[in-house]
Amino acid sequence: MARGNAELSRWVVQQAAARHGDDVRHVAELGPGPGVGLEALLAQFPDAHVWGADLSVVMLSQSRKRNQTAVTAGRLTLLEGGVAALSASEPADIVMANHVLYFWQDPAAEMAQVRSFLRPGGLLALGYQLEQHMPAMARRRFPRAGHQLYAADDEVTGLALAAGFGSVTQIVKGSAETPEGVVMLATA
Numbered sequence: 227m228a229r230g231n232a233e234l235s236r237w238v239v240q241q242a243a244a245r246h247g248d249d250v251r252h253v254a255e256l257g258p259g260p261g262v263g264l265e266a267l268l269a270q271f272p273d274a275h276v277w278g279a280d281l282s283v284v285m286l287s288q289s290r291k292r293n294q295t296a297v298t299a300g301r302l303t304l305l306e307g308g309v310a311a312l313s314a315s316e317p318a319d320i321v322m323a324n325h326v327l328y329f330w331q332d333p334a335a336e337m338a339q340v341r342s343f344l345r346p347g348g349l350l351a352l353g354y355q356l357e358q359h360m361p362a363m364a365r366r367r368f369p370r371a372g373h374q375l376y377a378a379d380d381e382v383t384g385l386a387l388a389a390g391f392g393s394v395t396q397i398v399k400g401s402a403e404t405p406e407g408v409v410m411l412a413t414a
């Protein structure tokens with residue numbers, strides 16, 4: 227699962243770059259966890275400043291450890307907090323959030339807040355997995371912990387449209403029968 231997450235993070239960065247282009251100055255990741263996605267963003271967008279915001283100080287310390295060189299060089303800023311902390315990256319060109327959707331209690335409101343920090347034409351890149359393709363343990367544990375799982379990509383599209391995003395598309399990683407994940411790309 228951890229390796230799958232890492233591969234999805236790197237792939238989402240590639241999809242975001244393919245859609246937005248490489249002229250990126252401000253980029254942020256919400257919920258970077260161990261920091262693999264931040265590492266990929268720093269490599270993909272060498273002229274950008276990168277922000278990472280996570281509710282967990284333990285996860286932030288892992289992100290810091292993995293990306294210490296960029297922190298020391300002043301290219302990466304790590305912040306404790308949720309979506310509101312991303313105001314520091316305003317006006318952001320790209321905001322990425324992988325496997326964070328399930329934790330949002332009011333996902334359309336969270337996405338609307340992300341949109342408010344993006345520059346016009348900026349991109350939300352949201353990586354996730356549908357419930358039926360998650361490992362059995364995650365399917366059991368997530369709802370018990372009060373987290374929201376999704377059974378159809380249309381449900382996620384609907385949230386982005388409700389949040390005011392346009393040009394919403396989804397790309398599946400891997401085969402349609404056994405996908406490794408999905409990225410939703412949506413323009414502010």
Ligand SMILES: C[S@@+](CC[C@H](N)C(=O)[O-])C[C@H]1O[C@@H](n2cnc3c(N)ncnc32)[C@H](O)[C@@H]1O
Nearest residue numbers: 231257258259280281282285308309324325329
């Ligand atoms: C399942 S992990 C995914 C980590 C990483 N993005 C990945 O794909 O490997 C979710 C991460 O999001 C963080 N998180 C959960 N809810 C959040 C929120 N509302 N705002 C910011 N971070 C959040 C957790 O602390 C955790 O680091």
